[in-house]
Amino acid sequence: MKFPLVTSFFIASAILAGSAYVADKVALRIAYRHHEARAFNSLAKQDAQELRATLRTLFALSQSHLVTKYEPSTAQYYTALEANLPWLQKLRGQAPERLRPLIDLQLAIDYAEMAQFEQKIGHMSEAGRARQSAEERLGALGWRDVSEGALNDLADQEIQPPQVSEHKK
Amino acid sequence: MTRAMKIVFFLSAIAGIAVGGRLGYSEGAELSESMRTLEPIAAEHAVSDFAAREFRYADSEHARKASRLEISVLAQIMAATNDTGAKGQLGLAYIRLALVEKDAGNQEAERLALKQARALSPRPAGQELSDEQLEDLLKRLDRAGIGATRSPKTTNSADSPPHPSLE
Numbered sequence A: 001m002k003f004p005l006v007t008s009f010f011i012a013s014a015i016l017a018g019s020a021y022v023a024d025k026v027a028l029r030i031a032y033r034h035h036e037a038r039a040f041n042s043l044a045k046q047d048a049q050e051l052r053a054t055l056r057t058l059f060a061l062s063q064s065h066l067v068t069k070y071e072p073s074t075a076q077y078y079t080a081l082e083a084n085l086p087w088l089q090k091l092r093g094q095a096p097e098r099l100r101p102l103i104d105l106q107l108a109i110d111y112a113e114m115a116q117f118e119q120k121i122g123h124m125s126e127a128g129r130a131r132q133s134a135e136e137r138l139g140a141l142g143w144r145d146v147s148e149g150a151l152n153d154l155a156d157q158e159i160q161p162p163q164v165s166e167h168k169k
Numbered sequence B: 001m002t003r004a005m006k007i008v009f010f011l012s013a014i015a016g017i018a019v020g021g022r023l024g025y026s027e028g029a030e031l032s033e034s035m036r037t038l039e040p041i042a043a044e045h046a047v048s049d050f051a052a053r054e055f056r057y058a059d060s061e062h063a064r065k066a067s068r069l070e071i072s073v074l075a076q077i078m079a080a081t082n083d084t085g086a087k088g089q090l091g092l093a094y095i096r097l098a099l100v101e102k103d104a105g106n107q108e109a110e111r112l113a114l115k116q117a118r119a120l121s122p123r124p125a126g127q128e129l130s131d132e133q134l135e136d137l138l139k140r141l142d143r144a145g146i147g148a149t150r151s152p153k154t155t156n157s158a159d160s161p162p163h164p165s166l167e
Helices: A002-038 A045-069 A074-094 A097-120 A124-140 A148-168 B003-057 B060-081 B084-104 B107-120 B131-143
Strands: none
Touching: A002 B003, A045 A074, A045 A097, A045 B003, A045 B060, A074 A097, A097 A124, A097 A148, A097 B003, A097 B060, A124 A148, B003 B060, B003 B084, B060 B084, B084 B107, B084 B131, B107 B131
16 A cells, blocks of 8 residues: 555656646746737837837847857857858748848858858868858948958957957866 | 546646646746847847948948938837937937938938937037037947947957948
8 A cells, every 4th residue: 555655646746747847838938928919018009019020030130149159169159150040041031021131231240250160171162152142141231342351350350259258268 | 546546646737737837927927028128128239230330331322221220120119118228329320320321412311310319319418419529429339339239340440441431
């Protein structure tokens, strides 16, 4: 009789913990969406929707910038960049039309950085392709100088922080 | 499995759902509140950074588009949140637009943008900033990485092609 009691206690505890975990995740998601949907209710419905979409997109864009900017090592930085490019492409597909140039600029910056990395490790054709992607995007954004030197300068601005953190280490 | 055990398991599941649901709901509400604070700040920075970069590196037409986008987003945020930070940023955005218009030779548009900037920019009591002072303010902030949120390059910024207005 003792064994089933102990076993039942553990099973009941597992059920309690498991259901609490699942309920927590589900309720968190529901509560977040519910509160988000009510945000900016002082605005007209369409304006509130537009603002929510704008804020969501720009916040995601800022996050993507932080993800690549503060990677501690060159290898991790490269991996983060590689993962960030398709993610930005996806964000661009979902973003409001007027915000796409901002994402294009971030894509161009990431491609410029990627080109510099590829060049440093001797992958010249990959470097060329990445540089061309950056040039096309910057050209569409009206940049006057999209030369290799200008792209390297642009990449240097972004690559600096990890170098500083490595130096500190 | 006895009937008593089934009841205990069922009650455990109900208790778990109740506790987890309550905790999750309050976490979700807090997270949403936090995001409502963070998102406008991130958005202001992202859009101002874009406008600053376009102003610095792009042609007048694209710089103007970026400045107008910055103004539109900041005005939306300001209207929805009454954020005084957004108001200051909006003032700077109008100064940037004025500089773009100045470069393009549109004096009337420049004057109108500066008028808007003056109405939005905080100033010491009784002191009216001149057009040149307003423009100089933005240039200084951009150089310090405040008007544009990302720090400008510190190593070889002299090599990069600056916007004519920044010369």
